[in-house]
Amino acid sequence: MVLLFSCESDDINRNPFIPDVSFRFDLNLNLPLYNDLNIIGSPIYVDNAGVGVRGAFVMRTGPSDQFVAWEANCPNQAPNNCSTMVLEGQNASCPCDDYEYNLFFGQLLNPPQDGSRFFNLKPYRAVLAGNSVIISN
Template identity: 65%
Template sequence: MRILYFALLTLFLLACENDPTNRNPFLQEVPFRFDLNLNLPLYNGLNTIGNPVYVGNNGVGTRGAFVMRSGIGDEFVAWEASCPNHAPNSCSTMTIEGQNAICSCEDFEYSLFTGQHLNRPDDGARYYDLLFYRAVLSGNTVVISN
């Protein structure tokens, strides 16, 4: 019985992997919560699929967030507005171009549907996709949080 217990404990400990290489070293994951009322003109664009909105209020992420309705119904996505491939600086707050976010520092481009880095250089270096935030529709309000 002791051997079985020891084997299960060992298996459990080996199954719990903590991979710190997946963590983006450039962006802190700041806890926040912000409500977007879809009745307000500022966030009315979120009623249309594929129409991203920049939320630059203090306390929302590091440099704000991009929020977009990604599908029919209550499907929303939210992403950090600071470029994930370098530390925040004067050029790291990205801009919206269609359904993509553009970083003016290196002209990196990211999909606001998937968060994927679209023009990743093929130089062997590690590049990161957008930092994801939770976005949940509650009534007529989208709650974004981390």
């Protein structure tokens, strides 16, 4: 009886716009391309083929091994010609709908006022291993 009531589906919270893709990509912190990841709050955009749907934003959020990675496709848009977000300091914005997202927490900063449903940024794993940050899904 307990099993019947303790199981729930997270389908209602699942983003229908961004497909799940499997990937793993290493960012070597010794390379100049990823130098900004040595500074807290200085995000980079990784647009290598096979990384997420439209690439990923990666940022160090604290000392030592604290990193976040987010899908770069607008979370409230299906992948299309305007759905790749752009970096704006420690935020990312979507040119399709003018939504802006905080890269520390992945939250939408300017939610719709009409009560319509919206999604925050899609997170990826970001783990420090030696001198590399490994991002994956």
